[in-house]
Amino acid sequence: MLKRIYADNFKCLVNFAWEPGPGHINLMLGPNGSGKTTVFECLERVRAFATGDGKVDELFPPSTLTQWQDVPIQKFAIEWEREGEVFHYELAIVHTKNRVHQEVQHERLSVDGKPLLRFETGEVHLYGENTSGEMSAYPFDPRQSAMASQPPLWNNTKLTWFRVALRRTKILQIVPPMMDETSFEESPRPLGYFQNFVSWYRWISQDQGMAFRLQKELTEVLPGFSHFKLEPYGPEAKLLKAFFQGQAGRAVELSFGSLSDGQRMLIALYALLHGLAAQPEETYGNDLPSELLCLDEPDNFIASREIQPWLTAVEDRLFETKARLLVISHHPESIDYALIPSSGEAYSAFWFSRGESGQTRVQPLVADEPGGLKPSELAARGWLGS
């Protein structure tokens, strides 16, 4: 479970630290431009780097530096809890004076203060999990993550577990018009706008039970929906088709691309819930880290009537899988439903804003005393969080 994220000198995140709450669902609220999406972007770039999905110059170009200051070093930290143990991952990127080159200044991973990996000045130092002292040291490319390059071995199970936890983090801003209806290969990782939804669906639907449960749930969500079918489309590609019950019991088949944006959004949202238990691309024994799902405005494109059913489905699914959801929303349905008094088991809420010098800041939101206006009305006035 993500305990804390820290970023310094990344766009509007200057000495920014956030500890998500204990709720299964953390709702991120705040005005446009307050830095909510930037937090997701930061998390995604660190995740991609630490799991080997990109090099430092691809993921941390000069455009990611805070523009109103002239500081050459970006710093990031992630803390992740696993049954009482706390993993601490640190990354510092240094930009050369002319901003042409970037490289790792240091990358460190420790658990409960005990180092597992240290990568500094171009040299990797590895430490035993159950022994004290350094196991080995060797030079390494300062543009890449040393953690990502470690093969999963018997003596680095903790490092591997943490990397799998990062791999199981999905950060998405779903844009239905960008979803391709065809797929050339299975894809275990959804891309940022979920443009590869069909390829990802091919991956998760290898688990036929999961595909069946998803389609069964969609029969309640999409009137008339019957099932999906992946049909060959040329020598290598597959086309996703949705079947609906038409008049007089005749089946109507529609390509995924011909569905409405709202229908595709609903399908994507419910598929993500069912995919929470999908086999990860990198496996790690039976002690599989639970997923972290980060969604930027998932209530776009869908009708108000769909929001509460989806949120309650999320609650149930997160409860079953121990996964967590960080979600950015401006929708009154989400705001009023989340900002209710409870044990804090289901929801935590945070307000993002900009400080006087422009940097993002965050504070927990708690339910107001009775007698006032709805939280969504307060949000519409810009009064929430004040």
Added chain:
Amino acid sequence: MSENYTEIVILCEGRQDEVFLRRFLKQNGYGHHRVRCRPYPAGSGSGKQFVQAEYAKEVVEHRRRATRINIALIVMHDCDTRTMEESRAMLEQSAVRHPNERIALLLPKRNIETWIHFLQDGGPVDESTPYRKLPRESDCHSVVDRLGAKHEYRLSADVPSSLRAACLEIQRILPKSCVELPE
């Protein structure tokens, strides 16, 4: 094929009520998409006023549509220190139900924690005692499942009067959805 409208509206005082009812309904085939809970306000004590204030509006909307679409209204309102009759009368001051309307009034006495405590232990409970809240609302799932008609559990003869009345109300609007009540 399901219709794309809310079939059951829940009007209740707080999150524990909602989690309890949603779980019960889900176990009886009413999934997320068929149920809507009115978002209740923040702050302790305000849920009670909210239910009283919104009850009549919900009844009006229910009557406008119930002849055309298949809908039901479930209202949960704690008795606290009042009798069930007093609580029912207080609600029905603003709208009296007809016997054939699919509007159920569930009036836990003293409150939902009394029912949860009974379902946990199965023994007699005192409907005037304020029992402790659960640490997490979803901790009630396993005991709520005992109320479902498909569950093998049989309620003991000590079932509190307010729970017995509530089961009858639910059976009236959703037939075959509750366990058999002991004589």
